[in-house]
Amino acid sequence: MTATTSVAQSPRRRFWGRMFKNPLGIFSMIWFVILLIAWVWPELLATHDPLQQDVTLQRLFEGPSRDHWLGTDQLGRDWYSRVIFGAGYAFRSILIAMTIAVVVGVPLGLFSGWRGGRVDRAIMWVNDVLFSLPIILLAMAVIIILTPSLDNAMIGVGIAMSTRFTRLTRAVTLQEKEELYVDSARITGLSTRTILARYIAPNLLSSLIVQAAIISGAIILIGATLSFLGIGASLDDPDWGVMLNRSRELFRVEGVWQVVPPGMALILTVLSFNLLGDAIRDAIGRDSSNNALSITKRTAVTAATTPHATGPDVVLSVRDMDVEFPDQSGRVSQILQGVSLEVRAGETLGVVGESGSGKSMTMLSALGLTPAPGRMTRGSVQFGGRDVTNLTESEWQAIRGKDVGVIFQEPIAVLNPAIKVGRQIAEPLMIHQNLSKKAALQRAGELLAEVRVPDPVRRLDQYPHEFSGGMAQRAGIAMALACEPKLLIADEPSTALDVTVQGQILDLMAEVQERHKMAIILITHDLGVIAEAADRVLVMYGGQVVETASADDIFFRPKHPYSRALLDTMPQSHDGHGELPVIRGMVPSATAWPQGCRFAPRCDFVTDACTNDMPALETIGGDLVRCVRHGEIQLVPEEEMQA
Amino acid sequence: MAKYIGFRLLATIPLMFAIAVVTFLIAVAMEANGSIAIQVCGEGATPECVSAVEENLGLDDPIPVRFIQWLGDVVSGDLGASLLDENASVAGLIGERIWASVSIVGFSLVIGITIGMVMGIMAAIRPGGLLDRSLSIVAASVIAAPGFIIGMMLSWGIAIELGWLDPIGYTPLSESVTGWFTSILLPSIALGMPTIAIVQRQLRSSMANALQSRYVLAARARGVGRAPLIRRHALPNAMVPTITVFGFRAAAAIGLTTAVEIVFGIRGMGELLVTAILNRNVTVLQGGMLIVGLVVAVVNLLVDISYGFLNPKVRLAK
Amino acid sequence: MSGSAFFEVDDLHVHFASRAKLFRETPPPVKAVNGISFSIEPGKTFGLVGESGSGKSTVARAILQLVDVHAGTIRLDGDDVTNVPRPKELAFRKKVQAVLQDPFSSLNQVHQTRRIIGDGITRHFKIKPGPEREQRIINLLDEVGMSTEFLDRYPYEMSGGQRQRVSIARALAVEPELIIADEATSALDVSIQSQVINVLQRVQAETGVAFLFIGHDLEVVKHVSDDVGVMYLGYLVEQGDADAIYEGPTHPYTEMLVASIPMPNPIMQASRRELRQSFNNDAEPPSPARMPPGCPFENRCPVALDICREEMPEPSPAHHGGQVRCHLHTSGPELGGESVVEFIKTEARGQVAV
Numbered sequence A: 001m002t003a004t005t006s007v008a009q010s011p012r013r014r015f016w017g018r019m020f021k022n023p024l025g026i027f028s029m030i031w032f033v034i035l036l037i038a039w040v041w042p043e044l045l046a047t048h049d050p051l052q053q054d055v056t057l058q059r060l061f062e063g064p065s066r067d068h069w070l071g072t073d074q075l076g077r078d079w080y081s082r083v084i085f086g087a088g089y090a091f092r093s094i095l096i097a098m099t100i101a102v103v104v105g106v107p108l109g110l111f112s113g114w115r116g117g118r119v120d121r122a123i124m125w126v127n128d129v130l131f132s133l134p135i136i137l138l139a140m141a142v143i144i145i146l147t148p149s150l151d152n153a154m155i156g157v158g159i160a161m162s163t164r165f166t167r168l169t170r171a172v173t174l175q176e177k178e179e180l181y182v183d184s185a186r187i188t189g190l191s192t193r194t195i196l197a198r199y200i201a202p203n204l205l206s207s208l209i210v211q212a213a214i215i216s217g218a219i220i221l222i223g224a225t226l227s228f229l230g231i232g233a234s235l236d237d238p239d240w241g242v243m244l245n246r247s248r249e250l251f252r253v254e255g256v257w258q259v260v261p262p263g264m265a266l267i268l269t270v271l272s273f274n275l276l277g278d279a280i281r282d283a284i285g286r287d288s289s290n291n292a293l294s295i296t297k298r299t300a301v302t303a304a305t306t307p308h309a310t311g312p313d314v315v316l317s318v319r320d321m322d323v324e325f326p327d328q329s330g331r332v333s334q335i336l337q338g339v340s341l342e343v344r345a346g347e348t349l350g351v352v353g354e355s356g357s358g359k360s361m362t363m364l365s366a367l368g369l370t371p372a373p374g375r376m377t378r379g380s381v382q383f384g385g386r387d388v389t390n391l392t393e394s395e396w397q398a399i400r401g402k403d404v405g406v407i408f409q410e411p412i413a414v415l416n417p418a419i420k421v422g423r424q425i426a427e428p429l430m431i432h433q434n435l436s437k438k439a440a441l442q443r444a445g446e447l448l449a450e451v452r453v454p455d456p457v458r459r460l461d462q463y464p465h466e467f468s469g470g471m472a473q474r475a476g477i478a479m480a481l482a483c484e485p486k487l488l489i490a491d492e493p494s495t496a497l498d499v500t501v502q503g504q505i506l507d508l509m510a511e512v513q514e515r516h517k518m519a520i521i522l523i524t525h526d527l528g529v530i531a532e533a534a535d536r537v538l539v540m541y542g543g544q545v546v547e548t549a550s551a552d553d554i555f556f557r558p559k560h561p562y563s564r565a566l567l568d569t570m571p572q573s574h575d576g577h578g579e580l581p582v583i584r585g586m587v588p589s590a591t592a593w594p595q596g597c598r599f600a601p602r603c604d605f606v607t608d609a610c611t612n613d614m615p616a617l618e619t620i621g622g623d624l625v626r627c628v629r630h631g632e633i634q635l636v637p638e639e640e641m642q643a
Numbered sequence B: 001m002a003k004y005i006g007f008r009l010l011a012t013i014p015l016m017f018a019i020a021v022v023t024f025l026i027a028v029a030m031e032a033n034g035s036i037a038i039q040v041c042g043e044g045a046t047p048e049c050v051s052a053v054e055e056n057l058g059l060d061d062p063i064p065v066r067f068i069q070w071l072g073d074v075v076s077g078d079l080g081a082s083l084l085d086e087n088a089s090v091a092g093l094i095g096e097r098i099w100a101s102v103s104i105v106g107f108s109l110v111i112g113i114t115i116g117m118v119m120g121i122m123a124a125i126r127p128g129g130l131l132d133r134s135l136s137i138v139a140a141s142v143i144a145a146p147g148f149i150i151g152m153m154l155s156w157g158i159a160i161e162l163g164w165l166d167p168i169g170y171t172p173l174s175e176s177v178t179g180w181f182t183s184i185l186l187p188s189i190a191l192g193m194p195t196i197a198i199v200q201r202q203l204r205s206s207m208a209n210a211l212q213s214r215y216v217l218a219a220r221a222r223g224v225g226r227a228p229l230i231r232r233h234a235l236p237n238a239m240v241p242t243i244t245v246f247g248f249r250a251a252a253a254i255g256l257t258t259a260v261e262i263v264f265g266i267r268g269m270g271e272l273l274v275t276a277i278l279n280r281n282v283t284v285l286q287g288g289m290l291i292v293g294l295v296v297a298v299v300n301l302l303v304d305i306s307y308g309f310l311n312p313k314v315r316l317a318k
Numbered sequence C: 001m002s003g004s005a006f007f008e009v010d011d012l013h014v015h016f017a018s019r020a021k022l023f024r025e026t027p028p029p030v031k032a033v034n035g036i037s038f039s040i041e042p043g044k045t046f047g048l049v050g051e052s053g054s055g056k057s058t059v060a061r062a063i064l065q066l067v068d069v070h071a072g073t074i075r076l077d078g079d080d081v082t083n084v085p086r087p088k089e090l091a092f093r094k095k096v097q098a099v100l101q102d103p104f105s106s107l108n109q110v111h112q113t114r115r116i117i118g119d120g121i122t123r124h125f126k127i128k129p130g131p132e133r134e135q136r137i138i139n140l141l142d143e144v145g146m147s148t149e150f151l152d153r154y155p156y157e158m159s160g161g162q163r164q165r166v167s168i169a170r171a172l173a174v175e176p177e178l179i180i181a182d183e184a185t186s187a188l189d190v191s192i193q194s195q196v197i198n199v200l201q202r203v204q205a206e207t208g209v210a211f212l213f214i215g216h217d218l219e220v221v222k223h224v225s226d227d228v229g230v231m232y233l234g235y236l237v238e239q240g241d242a243d244a245i246y247e248g249p250t251h252p253y254t255e256m257l258v259a260s261i262p263m264p265n266p267i268m269q270a271s272r273r274e275l276r277q278s279f280n281n282d283a284e285p286p287s288p289a290r291m292p293p294g295c296p297f298e299n300r301c302p303v304a305l306d307i308c309r310e311e312m313p314e315p316s317p318a319h320h321g322g323q324v325r326c327h328l329h330t331s332g333p334e335l336g337g338e339s340v341v342e343f344i345k346t347e348a349r350g351q352v353a354v
C-alpha cells in the first residue's frame, strides 16, 4: 500500500488528458465529427445528388477528378457524394441495433448478476447459447421471419449483441457485488436500488462505453456484410454495403477502384470505433506497456564512492545505490537513495521498515531485476567479490537461481499456475546443473522432503492451486534452495501465512542455513520476526537506510529515533490495554519526500538542523546511522539501559 | 482428461437441442405471419391453395407434436424437401455445398491461429517496440476490414492482375488435391486475415499480462532464460484467453464465410442461405441453419477441450 | 449463558451449500461456523482470533445479515435479529455498524469523504445534505482525528490509515450500539495500526459503543479486548477473559497461537522458540469440506488423546471464567479447566522428538 498522493488528479481530468494525448484517439474523434456532419447534414459535404445518374453514359467508371473527387460508378453517380450519404445508413444501423442491445442486455445482466443463484445460471445458459451462434445467422433468422431490410436485420443484430452486454454487465455486477464497499453500503442501510444506481452503475458505465464503441464497429461490419449479400439495405439506397454489392462483379472488369470509396469509408469507420474503444480503455485503465521482459535500456551507472566490504566471507555488498522511476508525466521519483548493505556467509541480515520504504526494491535492484521503467542510476554491487553492477541479462541468468535463491511474499502467486510444482522445482536444476528432467524431478522430490512437505512424491505431480499457502511457501523454499545457493533472499516469507505456520517457515529457514552455511537476507516489517531470526538488522525508511546494527543493539540500544519508535508502537511492547504510543503523521510518498531528514515530520527530536540538509549515513564503529542528532539524544531510558 | 472430454461432450447435447428449438421456431414464426403459403401460392393466393400447402407441411398439428416429428426426422437425417422444388432434398442441397464452406472456414482458422500466434508473441517480446507498434496498427486496420473487401482486393491483385490463381470457382477435394487447395487459398486468406489480427491482438495483451505476473519475475530470479520464460511460463497462461477469443471468432467466421464465398463465386452454404432467404424458402433455410448451428456447437466443444489441455484448474475441477 | 445480555450469539451455525452438479452427487455443505456462542456487554469489546479460514469473518457477516444463518440465534437488546426481515432491516442497521478489513476497497472510489459519511446520516436521521449534516460530519471527522480538509477527498487521495478512520467515522455516523471491526487494522503499517487502535479505544470510552473486534493477530486482539474467543475451523475452542487466557491458555491451539507470536526482543524470543518448536508437526489443518469426526485440531495437537480422534469435545468451564472445548479437561489428565501450558511442556517434549 502506498501512501497519499495528495496531488492526485481527478479521474475525469486524467481521462481527458490521456485521451487528447493519444494520436489514434484524436484521429478517431476527428473522423467521427466528419461522419456526424455527414449524417445530420449530408448536403453540406456532398457535391452531387447521390442518386443523380449520368444519362449521357459518357462518364461511367471514372477515376478521381476535379468534378468527381472520388470518380463515378457504373451509372455515372458521384462516388464521393454517395459515400457521404452512406454515413446516415451506418448510424441508423447502430442506433437501432445498439438501442435493442443495451435495453435488453444491460438490465438482464444487472438482474442476473445481482440475483445470482439458479435464476442467474438459467439466464446465462440461454444467453451463452445465443452468444455462441454467429450473429449473421441470427440476423438471417429475423430477416426471413420479417422481410429483408436493413432495419429488420438490425433487430436481429441488436438481439444478438444484447448477449454481449448481458455477459459484460453480469460480470461487472458479480464482481462489484463482492466488493467490500458494496457490503459497507448495505451495512450503512442503503437500499438495493440506491446501491445499484449509485454504486454499481458508475463502475459499470466505463466498461459499457468501451464495449459499446467496439460493438458499434461490429454492427456496421455486419450491416455491410448483409447489404453486400443483398439481404440488407434496399439495392437502390446509397448504403456502403449495397455499393460494394454492386461492385462485386464489376471490379473484375472495371478495376479495383470500384471497391475503394465505399470500402475505405467502411473500414475507416469501423477502425475509428475500435480505436475509440481502445483509447477510452487506455485512458481509464493502467498502463501495461511494461513487463518483466522489457529490461530497461542500459544507462551509465554512476560509480559508488564508498568502498566495498571486503573479506572472503562477504557474499553480497551493495554501495550507494540509487534507483529512479519516471512516472507517466516524465517526472522522476527517487525510490531508493544511497542504499548500502552487506551480508556474510552464515549470517542473517534482517531488513525492516514500513510498507513502501524500499525493502523489496533494494533486493530486486541488487539482483539486476529492477522493474521497468525504473533503473539504477548510481551505486555498485559486488557478489562474492565480483563486480556485478553492469552484468548483462544472460550473465545474470547464470547467477540467479544458482548462487542466489529468492523467496517471495505471495507463495501462490509466484508459482506458475499452468506448470506442475515438481517441474517448477526441477527447473533451476536443469538450467544450472544440467540434470536430465528425470534426475531433476527426483531431486525435486528429495528437496520437498527436505522442506518437510508431507507426501512429496505425490505433491510433485500437483498444480499450484492444489497447494495451501504454507505448503506453497515450502515449495518456494525448496526451489530457492535447489542449487544450494550462497545467498538466500527472503522477501516477507511468512507475512501471508498464519502465525502458527510462520514459526514453522522460520524454523525451516534456520535449519537449512545451518546445514548449508549460507547467507540470508530476511525482509520483513515485523520486528518480532527480526528478533527471532536476524543476526544483524538494517532499518529502512523512505527509500534510505537509516540504521544498521546488531540485532541486540537495534532492540536494546537503538541509535535512530525511527528504530526506537517502530519498536514502541508494537502492541507486543505493551501489557495492559492503555493507549499505544504512535508515530504521528503518515509514511511519506516517493513523489514528495520531505526536505532534509525524511523522518523529520514525524520525529519527536526534530530541530532546524534536521530539515536543512539531508543527514548523511555515518559510520559509528561498524554500524551505520542516518541522523544528525544521534550522539546527543537519549533514546533508551536509564533504567532500561541497566537491565 | 478423458473424463473431462466426456463431460464436455455431454454438455454439448443441451446446446444442440437449443439450436434445434431456435431453428424450428423460425418456421413457426413464419407460418404465423402467413408468409410460407404466400411464397408457394403467390400473392393473392386462394384460400384453398393455402390450406392445401399447410396441410401438406403438417402445419395443422399442435406445435409440440410438430416439433417432435420434425426433430425425429432431423435425427434420422431427413431435413425435408425444398419448399420450391419437391424433388430437391434439403440434406442433398446442403451436402453439395457444405464441404466448400467447411474447407474455407477450417483453413482460414488454421491460418489465423498459427500466424496470429507467431505475430502475437513477436509483438509481446518487446512491448512498445517498433515491431509491436506497427503490428498493432496493422492488426487494428485488418480487424476493421470485412473479409469480403479483403477478398475483392486479393482477387483483383493476385488472381486478376498477377494471374496467379483463378479468381472464381471451387474444386472439390475429391477431384484434385492441388485444385482444391488453390481454389480455397484466396478465400481462406481473406477470411483468415481478421482472424490473424484478432489472435495477434489478444495474445499480445495476455502475454503482456502474463509477463507482468509475479511468477515470471520469480522464474527470472531462478535464472530462467528469455526463451523458456516466454515459451514455457508465459505462453500457456496467455493462451487461455486467446483460445476463448479464437472460439468466438470461429463462430463468427462460420457466418462471415457466406460473403467471402460470393466474392469468389463459390457455391457454398452462403449462396444457399442467401437464396433461401430471398425466396423465403423456409425448409432450406431451416436445414441450413441447423447444420451451421451444429458446426458451431462442434467448434465450441473443441475450444472447451483445448481449455482443458491449457488450464489444469479447469481439467481437475470435480 | 443468561438471556439478558445486550448482545448475544447463541449456538450459531453457518453452512455454505455446495453447488449441485449434474450427474454427480452433491458434495456436503461446507460448515464454516459450528455452534458458536458468546455475548458482549455494552461498552465492552469481544475479540475473535483464529487463522485464516477459521470462520471469523463468516461470524461477522452472519451478524451483519450478509450471509444466511443456518441455525442458532443472534439477539440484540433482547430482540431476535437472526435473518432480519426486510422491513426491520433499517432499524437493525441503525444499531449495528461495521469497519471492514481492506481500507481501500471498503470505500467507494467515486465518492468523497463527505458523501461516504453523510449517506448514513441522511438515511437514518433524515437529515438532507446541508449545514446540519455538514456539522455532524465535521464532528465525526474530529472524533477520529481528522481535519475538515478531508471532506472533499476521494479515497485514493488518502493513506490507508486515513481511509480506515473514515470507515470508523462512517460507522459512528449512525450512532450504533455495536460496531463490528473485521480485521480493521490488519492491512495497516504498525505505526498506523497503533493510531487506528487508539482511535477505536477513545471512541469507545466516549460513546460507550460495544465492539466485536476480529483479527488474526492475537497481540492486537488481546490489547483491545475485554474478552476473547479463539476460533479453529469453525469452532470456538476457547473463550474467556482476554488477559487470563493469554497468561494461562486452556486449549492446546490457544497455547500454540500464544507461543507463535514473535516478540520484539531477541533474548525472550530465543527461549520462546524452543517452546514453539515443541508444537511443530507439519500436518495441515483438515479441509473444512471434509471435517474429521473428532477434534478438528487432533492432527496438529501435540497432546492428543485416543478419544480425540472419535469424539468432538463439548465446552467445559475454564479457570478464566470462560469455556474451553478440549478433552484434556474431562478425560486423560482431567485438567478441569486449568492452564494447559505446564502439561504441554512436560508431555510434548517426550512425544515430539524433533
Ligand SMILES: Nc1ncnc2c1ncn2[C@@H]1O[C@H](COP(=O)(O)OP(=O)(O)OP(=O)(O)O)[C@@H](O)[C@H]1O
Binding pocket: A001, A002, A325, A335, A353, A354, A355, A356, A357, A358, A359, A360, A361, A362, A371, A372, A373, A374, A525, A589, A590
Ligand atoms: N513498478 C514500480 N513503478 C513505480 N514505483 C514503484 C514500482 N514498484 C515499487 N514502486 C515504489 O517503490 C517504493 C518502494 O517499494 P518497495 O516495494 O520496495 O517497498 P517495500 O518496503 O518492499 O514495501 P512493502 O512492505 O509494502 O512490501 C514505493 O514507493 C513504491 O510505490
Ligand code: SF4
Binding pocket: A560, A561, A562, A597, A598, A599, A600, A601, A603, A604, A605, A606, A607, A610, A615, A626, A627, A628, A629, A630
Ligand atoms: S535527523 Fe532529526 S528529524 Fe531526522 S531522525 Fe534525526 S533527530 Fe529526527
Ligand code: SF4
Binding pocket: C251, C252, C253, C295, C296, C297, C298, C299, C301, C302, C303, C304, C305, C308, C313, C325, C326, C327, C328
Ligand atoms: S481435544 Fe484432544 S486433540 Fe483436540 S485439542 Fe484437546 S487434546 Fe488436542
Ligand SMILES: [Mg+2]
Binding pocket: A359, A360, A361, A491
Ligand atoms: Mg515488499
